[in-house]
Amino acid sequence: MKDINILAIETSCDETSVAVVKNGRSILSNIISSQIEIHQKYGGVVPEIASRKHIENINIIIDKALKESGKKFNNLDAIAVTYGPGLVGALLVGINSAKALAFSLKKPLIGVNHIEGHISSNYLSHKNLKPPFISLIVSGGHTHLVIVEDYGKYKILGRTRDDAAGEAFDKIARSMNLGYPGGPIIDKISKEGNKKAIDFPRAYLEEESFDFSFSGLKSAVLNYINNSNQKNQPVNIPDLAASFQEAIVEVLVKKTLKAAEKYKINEIVLAGGVASNTRLRELFLEKLDNKKLFYPDKELCMDNAAMIGSAAYYKYIKNDFSDYKLNAVPNLDLTSL
Ligand code: KG4
Ligand code: ZN
Numbered sequence: 001m002k003d004i005n006i007l008a009i010e011t012s013c014d015e016t017s018v019a020v021v022k023n024g025r026s027i028l029s030n031i032i033s034s035q036i037e038i039h040q041k042y043g044g045v046v047p048e049i050a051s052r053k054h055i056e057n058i059n060i061i062i063d064k065a066l067k068e069s070g071k072k073f074n075n076l077d078a079i080a081v082t083y084g085p086g087l088v089g090a091l092l093v094g095i096n097s098a099k100a101l102a103f104s105l106k107k108p109l110i111g112v113n114h115i116e117g118h119i120s121s122n123y124l125s126h127k128n129l130k131p132p133f134i135s136l137i138v139s140g141g142h143t144h145l146v147i148v149e150d151y152g153k154y155k156i157l158g159r160t161r162d163d164a165a166g167e168a169f170d171k172i173a174r175s176m177n178l179g180y181p182g183g184p185i186i187d188k189i190s191k192e193g194n195k196k197a198i199d200f201p202r203a204y205l206e207e208e209s210f211d212f213s214f215s216g217l218k219s220a221v222l223n224y225i226n227n228s229n230q231k232n233q234p235v236n237i238p239d240l241a242a243s244f245q246e247a248i249v250e251v252l253v254k255k256t257l258k259a260a261e262k263y264k265i266n267e268i269v270l271a272g273g274v275a276s277n278t279r280l281r282e283l284f285l286e287k288l289d290n291k292k293l294f295y296p297d298k299e300l301c302m303d304n305a306a307m308i309g310s311a312a313y314y315k316y317i318k319n320d321f322s323d324y325k326l327n328a329v330p331n332l333d334l335t336s337l
Contacts, residue, residue, distance in 0.1 A: 004077045004316055007066065007101070008309030009058070011094035012086025012114045013141070014038075014045045016057040019305035020069035020076070024120075024313025025127055029068035030306035031061050032299070036181070043180050044170070051089035058097050065305070073105055080312030083111040083322075084332030085141060091328035099324055110312040111322040114303075115142055115334050116152070118271040120314075121296040121307035129294055134265050136256045138280075139272030139303075140166035140181070144334060145210050145259055148269070151314035154334050157259050158210025165248060165274045168214040172221050172244055176237060186241045187277050193238030195246040195279075198224060202251050210255055217247050245279055253283045260291055270295040273302050 003022055010017040019030040035053045039045045066073065081098035084091060095111075102109040119135050131151060137144045143160035163171065166183055173182020178189070200220050203213040221244050228235045260268055268291055274280065275295045284293050300307060315321070 004313060005069075005071055005075055006078045006080050006110070006309045006312050006316065007062075007076050008080040008112070008305040008312055009062070009094040009098050010082045010114070010117070010303055010305040010308050011054045011058065011090050012082045012084070013090060013303055014050050015303040016054050016061050017303065017305035018058075018061045018065035019309045020065055020071055021124070021306055021309030021313065024310045025123055027124055027306045028071065029065045030299070030304055031065045031068065032302075032304050033057050033061055040180050043174055045087070047087045047089055050087055051093055054090055054093035058093055062097065062101070076105065076107055078102075078108045078110050078312065078316050078321075079105070080110040080112050080308050081326075082114045082117060082308050083326055084329030085114055086328070086330060088328045088330045091330070095326060095328055099326065103324070108316070108321040109324070109326060110315050110320070111326045112308045112311045112315070113332055113334060114308075115144060116154075116311045117307040119146075119148060119269065120311035121271055121300040121304070122269050122294050123310045124306055125296045125300055126294050129267075129269070132265060133267035133269045133294075134256060134260050134263070135269045135271055136252060136275075137271045138165040138252065138274035140164060140170065142272065143212050145212075145256060146334060147259075147263060147265065152318070152320075156335055158212060158255065160212045160214065161205075162213050162215040163218060165212070165214065165252065166272065168218055168248060169245075169274065171218060175222055175225060176235075176240065178237075178241075181273075183274055183277065186245055187279070189238050190242035190245045190279060193236070193240070193242030195242040197236065197239035198243035200243055200247040202247055204251065204254070210259055212251065212255070214248065217244070245277070249277065249280045249283050252280060253287055256284075257287055257291070266291045268293050271301070276301040
């Protein structure tokens with residue numbers, strides 16, 4: 001069978017990324033231009049700045065990705081792009097660039113759901129991984145527990161009712177004045193702390209629920225910091241970070257394993273920025289039993305276009321193409337696939 005080369009564009013948040021992916025599994029190039037340093041001074045992503053930087057960068061990154069892939073425009077079989085969820089202005093930069101490319105090259109256009117992209121990053125890191133499996137997607141914007149029944153076929157078991165897991169890491173890091181993004185910093189500092197120092201609440205919600213909630217934990221940590229400040233007691237930052245991280249990670253691991261038991265699925269697949277958390281992986285490995293754990297290579301945990309190119313391949317082989325009406329859907333869900 002002929003190789004299928006897809007050029008994919010990802011601009012849903014603060015990374016401008018373009019990749020060329022072969023047959024959904026091989027990365028020919030994956031250029032990621034992060035704006036993190038620009039947003040760091042604001043303590044989070046500023047949407048207008050993100051859009052403007054995407055516009056400045058996108059053509060340069062497309063050229064770079066194509067050059068590095070060793071392919072020419074006429075070797076491409078399709079153009080893929082993230083159309084949601086994400087920041088509307090940021091998404092539109094990618095979508096309009098993809099439309100222009102697809103139109104001028106007369107190639108099919110494929111709109112991809114960003115969350116589906118995160119799941120698909122595992123197909124690039126694990127060449128033999130195939131559905132069905134259970135996937136825990138934990139990033140700055142989303143927390144989902146799903147059964148991937150087949151390529152592009154998802155059964156949502158649960159999702160966050162308030163903050164996303166990564167968002168909780170970022171907010172707590174900000175309240176501890178640790179900087180942005182908070183996840184990697186808390187992960188690192190926790191290694192020097194005692195995870196049992198402070199017993200923060202674990203929100204398991206209703207007995208049968210696979211939903212998550214992190215707002216109670218967030219309030220508990222903020223109260224702890226305020227109380228300590230009022231009493232003029234110094235806060236042990238590594239202990240606080242480790243105890244907070246343990247409370248988040250324990251709930252994620254327990255609920256995922258419970259779902260795996262209930263649905264009798266032995267393969268567990270992590271995705272999204274928080275999937276690179278050391279303690280999350282460690283606790284899964286401690287509790288796995290006979291189940292198998294997969295997670296993407298570090299670079300593929302964060303936002304990148306290669307994961308979009310992988311997801312797009314499985315749409316390509318089903319002739320599941322988008323037309324030029326494709327628009328940004330900022331709160332696109334996985335169920336709408
Ligand atoms: O997937 P991603 O790059 O972007 C979104 O789609 O949101 O995820 C970014 C999120 C941020 O909230 C960041 O703090 C978190 O992933 N993160 C981590 C770690 N590395 C990144 N959270 C916990 N531990 C980490 N090592
Ligand atoms: Zn993401």
